[in-house]
Amino acid sequence: MHIHPSTIAAACLSLLPLASSFYPYNPIYTDVPTRRSPDRSLHRVSRPLDPRGHSYSLPIRRTPTKRTNKYNIITATPPTQSNSIAVDQDGTDFSYMVAVTFGTSSEEYHMLVDSAASNTWVMGSNCTTDACKEHNTFGKGDSTSLIISDTTFSIAYGTGQVSGNLATDTFHIAGFNLPLTFGLANNVSNDFGSYPMDGILGLGRGDSTSNTIAAPSLMDVLSSKSLIKSKLFGIHLSRTSSGVNDGELDFGAPNLGRYDGALNYIPTISNTDGFWEIAADDAGVDGKKLGLTSRSAIIDTGTSFILMPNDDAVALHKLIPGFTQGGETFTVPCSSTQVVQLVLGGVTYNVSAADYIGHSLGGGACASNIIGRQTFGPTQWLVGDVFLKNVYTVFDFDSSRLGFGVKGQVNTASATTLTAVPFSTTPLVSGSSTILSKSSPPTGTTAPTPASQQLPGASASPTHSVAAAGCASSGAMLALSMAFFIPAIFL
Ligand SMILES: *[C@@H]1O[C@H](CO)[C@@H](O)[C@H](O)[C@H]1NC(C)=O
Ligand SMILES: *[C@@H]1O[C@H](CO)[C@@H](O)[C@H](O)[C@H]1NC(C)=O
Ligand SMILES: *[C@@H]1O[C@H](CO)[C@@H](O)[C@H](O)[C@H]1NC(C)=O
Helix, strand or coil, X not given: XXXXXXXXXXXXXXXXXXXXXXXXXXXXXXXXXXXXXXXXXXXXXXXXXXXXXXXXXXXXXCCCCCCCCCCCCECCCCCCCCCEEECEECCCCCCEEEEEEECCCCCCEEEEEECCCCCCEEEECXXXXXHHHCCCCECCCCCCCCEEEEEEEEEECCCCEEEEEEEEXXXXXXXXXXXXXXXXXXXXXXXXXXXXXXXXXXXXXXXXXXXXXXXXXXXXXXXXXXXXXXCEEEEECCEHHHCECCCEEEECCCCHHHCCCCCEEEEECCCCCCCCEEEECEEEECCEECCCCCEEEEECCCCCCEEECHHHHHHHHCCCCCCEEECCEEEXXXXXXXXXXXXXXXXXEXXXXXXXXXXXXXXXXXXXXXEECCXXXXXXXXXXXXXXXXXXXXXXXXXXXXXXXXXXXXXXXXXXXXXXXXXXXXXXXXXXXXXXHHCCCCCCCXXXXXXXXXXXXXXXXXXCXXXXXXXXXXXHCEEEEEEECCCCCCC
16 A cells, blocks of 8 residues: 555656655636736745734844845744754745854855755855845855865756755754755756745755765764754744744754644655655545545645645545635635644644635635645645644654644543553554544644634635536636746655
8 A cells, every 4th residue: 555666756757857856836826807816926925924914023034144135034933942943934834944054154044944855955155046146145255164075966846956066064053063065056946036945954864875965964964973862853833824933843852842642653654755754544624534545645844735636635625615626726715614634643633724725816715725736646645834834743763753743632542541652553544434533622722713814815705706616617717827836845
């Protein structure tokens, strides 16, 4: 029931160049004349800090920059746990980044946190492409300890590419100072001009022999130098509409305060892509499950959305009254309150309406942040930030497992055994009809806020005019084209 790596590789070849998965999926909606055209790709970075009308006073990090940097970066509260770093974001929940420094430089660089790739690179001061002109770049003039090697690297993404030289310098992150070899990019394609990050921090499972950047990764170095107790990291992603900017990346130990009970550990499926991939038991809405089997989920902090092959995405949206489909994208009523659910490791995880309901398209319709696209194999889902905002996730390299924890949702196993020892014997795939009922009784702390309170388009009109279920006529309402942009996965 596992997907054999060669199957994945074959699928990848047909969709994306191998060795790249910065998967910035960028759906573009072309509306009908009566509808106001939503912003195109750049809305992600040019949108106001508060897209939903609340008043926040979150500071924008001030960094010394050599170039005018137009990007909004919303700084997260510094974590209290040691070996942890704040996870900043762009104010739209699309890009999550950490601020690092290199060598003797005090300039901060924002690196996209990418759990689907192991390559780390930063834009180099030698780079003159438009994307680099708009970002903070790093080079000899910034750090006297920087060593640039003659070895080159090149990473191809869906629509873009990055190339340059390998370089070594001290890497400063989360209080650690360690030697790291990374890519210093001297040619960055324009695709990256639409995203706020200056580079990418690779936290995938790939080893240094299979990485495009053939050097020990950050996690490898932290582990080999015994700077962390366990080779793992935990991550909490903030949700802008919650008004709390508390994203956090924890190295070496999970933050126990981020979840109740024990983590639900799920073994990873081995693959040659460095993916954090686990069996997915099922999906559903409000307790109604789809009955899907033999699916897997690639858990990717570098992907904004949830992408699943068309049939799965259609089946899921059919449980949300009033949805429409246009090609790979869907709309849902902005006033939807249904909770989408993914069943992983025998536990049902909610994806709140606040997270799967995207920007307003007018007329009471909002973009769905669940996309009908096969990114890799036909049974693989690419599960990004839309899901991850709902859980605390631990990526455990040593034990080859992923752990999920939720505030207010205690795992059955931990609740019955009253022990902090996680269980890891969860069946990889379960088609049991009892799966959805395994979720613990709610305790209320993670109940989703009704979308109508958060999205401008939701207003007070529960009866919008978007055609329901059939989908057949929806293409007339939303003609859709897509651009592959890529910031969503980086392999
Ligand atoms: C600068 O970029 C050029 C290619 O554009 C490359 O040949 C050269 O090695 C780079 N220099 C450094 C210091 O990265
Ligand atoms: C950057 O890479 C692209 C694609 O490989 C290439 O066409 C272009 O000439 C390169 N630009 C520079 C300045 O090296
Ligand atoms: C998950 O969503 C359901 C509604 O479908 C709700 O009853 C339940 O309380 C939620 N669970 C948690 C932990 O929030």
